[in-house]
Amino acid sequence: MIENAFVWRYAAVQFLGYIFQIFPVVLLLFAPFPENAFRWSKNKLVSAFSVCLLAVIGITVGKLSADYMRGESYEHLLVWGNMVFAAIWVVGTAVYFLSLKGDNRRGSLVCYFTAMQYGVFIYTLSEIAVKFIHLESYETMPPYTVAADIVYGAAFLLAFPLIYHFVRKYSFPGIRRLSSKSRIFISACLVMLFLLYVAALTLEMSIPVDRRYVLSNIYLSLWLICMLLSNGFVYAIYFFVLHVESEKEMMDIQIATYDIQCQSMMAKIQEEKKMHHNMRHHFRTLISLTENGEYDAVKAYLQKYLKEWEELRAGQISDNPQFNTILGYYVSQAEQKQIKVITDIEMKAYYPLDMMDMTVLLGNAMENALEACERAGASEPFISISIRQKKQMLLIKIENSCEDSSLAEDETRHLPKSSKKGRISGYGISSMQNIARRYQGELDFFKDGTTFILRIVLNIPDNER
DSSP: OOOHHHHHHHHHHHHHHHHHHHHHHHHHHHTTSOGGGBSSOHHHHHHHHHHHHHHHHHHHHHHHHHHHHTTOOHHHHHHHHHHHHHHHHHHHHHHHHHHBOGGGGTTHHHHHHHHHHHHHHHHHHHHHHHTTOOOGGGGGOSSOOHHHHHHHHHHHHHTHHHHHHHIIIIIHHHHHHSOHHHHHHHHHHHHHHHHHHHHHHHHHHHOOOOTTSHHHHHHHHHHHHHHHHHHHHHHHHHHHHHHHHHHHHHHHHHHHHHHHHHHHHHHHHHHHHHHHHHHHHHHHHHHHHHHTTOHHHHHHHHHHHHHHHHHHHHTOOOSOHHHHHHHHHHHHHHHHTTOEEEEEEEOOSOOOOOHHHHHHHHHHHHHHHHHHHHHHTOSSOEEEEEEEEETTEEEEEEEEEOOSOOOOTGGGTSOOOOSSOOSSGGGHHHHHHHHHHHTTOEEEEEEETTEEEEEEEEEOOTTOO
16 A cells, blocks of 8 residues: 555646646637637536536546555556546547537637647657656656656646637638638648657657667657657648738738729719719809899709709718728629619718728628629619618628529538629638627528528627717
8 A cells, every 4th residue: 555645646746737738728629719609608618628627537536546545557557547538538529529510610620630739749748858857756657747747837838828829819710711622631731740740659659768778868859859840840831821821811801992992982083073064064054044034944953953962862872981982882883784773771970890891791792792693694683782770780681683593502501602803702701701700790691582682790899989
């Protein structure tokens, strides 16, 4: 039998080992995703995950401590500890992927293996550490040793915050911007990289060398360090590419926004020029009528001009300059293509909504609607735009003519994208859904015969004037 003091030390070492190895990986798994990416509340899910893990770890440490007290062999403790770790990994992985909503599973494999790489990273560091840190009787404490706990704790304090920041900022948002082929390719590469790394680590542990010799430990450690650096460089390149892609997308969106604003401004300038030109004719006519004493004709002429002016004002899309700029461009495009546009918009002059977000959201919707009308071949193609504010929500509904065919299975998850290289249509449904989520909203779409219906709900930010 082993003294109680040693048993308590053993239990503490094992408990800290499980905590420092498993919990950072759990946090990395959930970090990249927004609150509404899961079937249940993200905070509640992480809390439930943590409570279950603590319970399993507590029971496991109790079992291992009892076996340790009875003097069970090193191999027995190691096998039991590893079996529990493997069971946590398998069950946790299943729960993690099942808890994600269908649309958010795209790219989740990349986030998963990024988190797994952190686990392998700290395990490799611990393998290097135990070759050189000797703490007498504490060396015989499987599955975790004091040296391993020190490495795990140091990694959690020093490396984890940086990795957490990068994963949260770039991993999932960056993956969502990529095409399906790119996501599959990156996912396959990371899976292979992970498996090759684990295989190399397993081979290192199986090499029959006398670990009492410092030179052997140095060579093996250099091998492990080279593996770590290779992995690190791969992930550094990956995150750099995502960052570049993100900046490129933002630049493209800015260009699209400025292009639409420029087109709208040019149209207004031409309108102003036409109005000034017409004003000269109007004044000449009024002067001529006045000189001839035809005051009834002057009155009738002014009434007619006022009526035309009111009709022109009535033709304004909305009282919101931001939405006028975006929608006005596409409405003029529709009118040029003989597509009837129906607007029913009641909104205030200002909302704290980002111009680029609204350009991507409405621009994609309108470009898709325009092309659908062209493909439909209807005798009277139409686009209907309805925007309303209801409490703190902005409700947007866009209907348009389309071909009389049911949505394919894939189209029920992805909004049909414009086949043309339009200003912003290349970003498609993923960008639109991301923007809707950014405003804690929703986006859905469906077909009703020859009418395609897109509905968007946006929560108006609190900093509204």
